[in-house]
Amino acid sequence: MFLGIDLGTSGVKALLIDGDQRVVASANASLEVSRPHPGWSEQDPADWVEATRIALLSLRDSHPxxxxxxxxxxxxxxxxxxxxLDKAGKVLRPAILWNDTRSHREAAALDADPxxxxxxxxxxxxxxxxxxxxWVRENEPEIFAATAKILLPxxxxxxxxxxxxxxEMSDAAGTAWLDVARRDWSDALLAACGLDRSHMPVLVEGTxxxxxxxxxxxxxxxxxxGIVVAxxxxxxxxxxxxxGTVxxxxxFLSLGTSGVLFAATDSYRPNAESAVHTFCHALPNTWxxxxxxxxxxxxxxWLSSVVxxxxxxxxxxxxxxxxxxxSVIFLPYLxxxxxxxxxAAIRGAFLGLGHESDRGVMTRAVMEGVAYAFRDNRDALEAAGTKLDRVTAIGGGSRSDYWLTALATVLGVPVDIPADGDFGAAFGAARLGLIAAEGADPASICLAPxxxxxIEPVAKLQSAFDEGFARYRKAYPAIKGVFQ
Structure with missing residues (x-):
């Protein structure tokens, strides 16, 4: 048996698979996000531990x-x-999460450093x-001074x-401290933030x-x-x-809380100007x-909570x-x-609302706006040298055929839907646990479902969605100045 644990933003999922990679059981525990100020997003790491304990105890009780x-x-x-964490391993403050935008000025300052x-x-x-x-150094200097270790969730x-x-490399690549080509911490980038290697965890490959x-x-x-943790x-x-996207x-296209358009590469091919992320993959020598x-x-x-x-x-x-x-346009920049x-400053908007704009029109506009945002991502990937011929859909939103059909039509590529099964992050984590414990060949384990x-694009509607995308692209510069 092998166990995958996925720490998400809204909850923890624990998944058991057997040696043939069949899902045996899973358990979940929920998490809440604290937003004490606009643009802030935090969680207490103690809540991560408690949610993980709850999920694992549930599996212990149901599948001892x-x-x-x-x-x-x-x-x-x-x-x-x-x-x-401080020198004793004690958490110093709530963890600042991925969707927290308070440090946009600090990000711009670092990005200005070539x-x-x-x-x-x-x-x-x-x-x-x-x-x-x-941001912590400038606003909470006593916390920064006491920081002995910086860990990802x-x-x-x-x-x-x-x-x-x-x-490991894939997560570390999202810190802005990793030399992504060399797959190692950069002493120069750490020093630019007043840090050194002693603040960082040791790095290994995900397998x-x-x-x-x-x-x-x-x-x-x-x-x-004493069992291995990968x-x-x-x-x-x-x-x-x-x-199996290795x-x-x-x-693959992930239609989850956030949206991701992900393409595996066998070499390091950065193009930062496109705003595409170029990260290490979890498997050695892949990106x-x-x-x-x-x-x-x-x-x-959000729309659900409003209506x-x-x-x-x-x-x-x-x-x-x-x-x-x-004619209603939704910009999903919440x-x-x-x-x-x-x-980081832009915010979402409905444009073109009229008396006839009922709940159904607004629902479709949200799905269309998210699809247009994915097309922006597709174009950025192409600018970075990666052209997509088809994608596989995952995430909670992929249960909506309407949404997937809109995405296929807007992106102009077929969208594949996996056979029934759990192929998400917890399953991938369990696969990595299997590889690390057994010394297995990653390529033989990480197979596609x-x-x-x-779902094919609807050819007769492609021109209409092309026109809708053109309107969508005009909307951002039109409202940008309002939020600066």
Whole structure:
């Protein structure tokens, strides 16, 4: 048996698979996000530990024999979060999360230093870890002075599980401190933030052993003591391992809280100006390119909270057949935007509302706006040298055929839907746990799932959506000045 643990923003998922990679059981525990000020997003790392404990105890109680047979654990987690510890390993403040935009000025200052793009291959986005530390240095100097270790969220769980300070390449690439080509911390980039290697965890590949389970926790959780904990991966790279998106040319579209267009590459091909992320993959000697939008299903969740109707009811009410876009435009910039705008200050908007703009029109506009944001990502990937022929859809939003048909039509590529199964980040983490424990060949483990069906673009509506996208592209510069 092998165990995958995925630390998300809204919850923790623990997944058991057997040696044939069949899902045996899973358990979840929820998390809340604190937003004490506009643009802030924080969580208490103690809540991560408690949610993980709840999920694992649930598996222990429901599947004791299987938990007792686990041979390896893999970790996945939300990226970029700044978890600050003192010399005793005590958490100094709530973790600043990936979607926190308070450090946009610090990000701009670091990005103006040419060595950051040169060594990381990426723009320094406000969500990355490095600018968060500059914000702490300027606004909470006593916390900065006491900081002895900086961990990413999943690596704080590793510290709890193993007592070790270890991270891996895919997650570390999102800090803005990693020399992404060399797959190592950059002393120069750390020094630019007043830090050095002593503040950072040791780095391993995602497929490598990275600590062993503590005996006291093993006894509590019903797991064998001393089992291997793999390096693991950031959530998107872990999802790619779960989807088998590891060979150059393969790609997936994640329609989750945020939106990701992810393409695996067999070489390091940065193009920071496109605002595409170029990160290390979880497998050795592989990289990936990724466009990111900050609000995907989160935009539908927001509309749901406003109108008091569940998201599934909203998307279900639009019907089955794709309709031509209306004149209403929705910009899904509820938390700012990454690819391709790199704009932390911009906010979302409905444009073109009229008396006839009912709930259904607004629901469709949200789905269309998210689809247009993905097309922005597709164009950015092409500018970075990666052309997509098709994508595989994952994430909660992929349960809506209407939304997937809109995406296929807007992107102009077929969208594949996997056969029933769990192929997300927790599954990818479990695969990494298997590889680390067994010394297995990653390529033989990280295989793509069977495709149940494919949604093709609606050819007769492509020109209408091309026109809708053109209107969408005009809207951002028209409102940008309002939020500066």
């Amino acid at each position: 024999a299987e938990m007792g047979a686990v041979r390896g654990i893999g970790l996945s987690g939300q990226m970029h979060g700044a978890t600050l 060595q950051f793009r040169q060594l990381t291959g990426n723009i320094v986005f406000p969500g990355f870890t490095a600018p968060k530390l500059l 999943k690596d704080y769980l590793r510290f709890w599980l193993t007592g070790e300070f270890i991270s 490598a052993p990275a600590g062993r389970l503590r005996g006291d926790l093993a006894a509590e959780l019903g797991l064998p003591a 390096g693991g991966a950031g959530d998107n790279a872990a999802s790619a391992c779960g989807m 060979a150059s040319g393969s790609a 990936h390119q990724m466009g990111v939008i900050l609000s995907a299903t989160d935009a539908m969740n 008091g109707v569940k998201p599934a009811e909203l998307t279900g009410a639009v019907g089955g057949a794709l309709q031509a876009p209306s 938390s700012g935007e990454r690819t391709p705008l790199n704009d 069977a495709i149940a069906r494919t």
